[in-house]
Amino acid sequence: MGKKVLVSGGAGFIGSHIVDRLIKRSDMDRLVVVDNFWTGVRENLEHIDDPRLHFVEADIETFETDERFDEVIHLASPASPPWYMREPVRTIKANLMGALNCVDKLVPGGRISFASTSEVYGDPLITPQPESYRGQVDCTGPRSSYDESKRCTESLLFELKRTTGIDIRIVRLFNVYGPRTRPDDGRAVSNFLSQALTTGELTVYGGGEQSRSWGYVDDIVDALERYFWLDDIAYPGPLNVGNDREIPVIDIAKYIVELVPGARLKMCPPIPQDPTNRRPDLTLCRQTLPGWEAKVGYEEGIRRTLQWFAEKVMKGASTNAP
Ligand code: NAD
Ligand code: UDP
DSSP: OOEEEEEETTTSHHHHHHHHHHHTOTTEEEEEEEEOOSSOOGGGTTTOOOTTEEEEESOTTTOOOSOOEEEEEEOOSOOSHHHHHHSHHHHHIIIIIHHHHHHHTEEEEEEEEEEEEGGGGBSOSSSSBOTTOOOBOOTTSTTHHHHHHHHHHHHHHHHHHHHHOOEEEEEEEOOEEOTTSOTTSOSHHHHHHHHHHTTOEEEEETTSOOEEEOEEHHHHHHHHHHHHHOTTOOOOOOEEESOOOEEEHHHHHHHHHHHSTTOEEEEEOOOTTOOSOOOBOOHHHHHHSTTOOOOOOHHHHHHHHHHHHHHHHHHOOOOOOO
8 A cells, every 4th residue: 555645835936846856756546735726826736647646725724624634734724924923813823723633644664754943043143053943033023923824834734743753854945946946936036026127126125235045946846856755764753854045135126127137126114023134053854864965056047937937927827815
């Protein structure tokens, strides 16, 4: 008998890339994807024609089935600040109640993998951030629904591991970008590319000196593929996964302006509690996944993503963005 795998949020940006990788597994004979199309889109999975894939349109926190799974990958949650800030309660439910329901769907001895975030470090006071850094998060601030529900879900899974021995894998992802991000997603790279191709005005918030570590999706999913489904990894996480080249937002915007004729910067006021910096300490990641490196620099990654966005924007993407 092959394995049964459940993915929540599989119609989203990262989720659909994970599904592509799962489909290549020969030890899996059933893959159930649960997504409510809040921020994901059906077309992200339309290219897959595999009888093992079953799609269920549902909220992960209330999804019901008699089936039990060997592996669950819990990705359901918006990752974009304007989307999660617009519906904070729904964000908390997706992460935390979604995780509880995912755990219920495991066979005894099954594994749950969870996409946490560099947001657990808040506006960090040390750089780079190792997993042992406890972070600087405002639990009543504008980003708290996302940050704190990720932190609480990490807590939930670690406590379940301690009390029941459940097998967990937790990653903290740092600013992932690439093809299949919604053009109206609202995060920096996707916003800048959509804006460059439409209005021409790239909205840089607060001067753009704040920095992030930008990970191209193929690199990140290479790491997730190894960490989430190799049986011989004992480390439960949390594991930083990202590209440790830290680049100011303004440099990303200026690079896109160079690439797209007519594009220009539009300097805008800062957004509240925008973290000033973010860079992963990848020591543990390199130990856990020997040989893995983020290979795609932002220049190459943005050129590849621009090509995808150009096709998408030309086709006219629909929007229900905040
Ligand atoms: P995304 O918004 O593209 O994908 C999220 C998917 O979850 C969407 O398809 C959405 O419809 C679905 N979803 C949301 N709530 C749901 C619910 N209650 N029930 C069922 N489906 C639901 O985001 P992404 O960038 O692909 O992020 C995937 C995961 O990785 C998220 O958990 C996110 O927090 C985490 N993460 C992403 C990044 C990043 O930079 N992209 C960074 C850190 C963490
Ligand atoms: N940002 C920006 N213009 C935009 C979107 C984002 O200047 O149109 C900035 C944002 O203020 C932040 C950085 O880019 O400093 C990364 O934002 P994103 O939403 O991509 O990710 P996060 O803030 O969650 O790291």
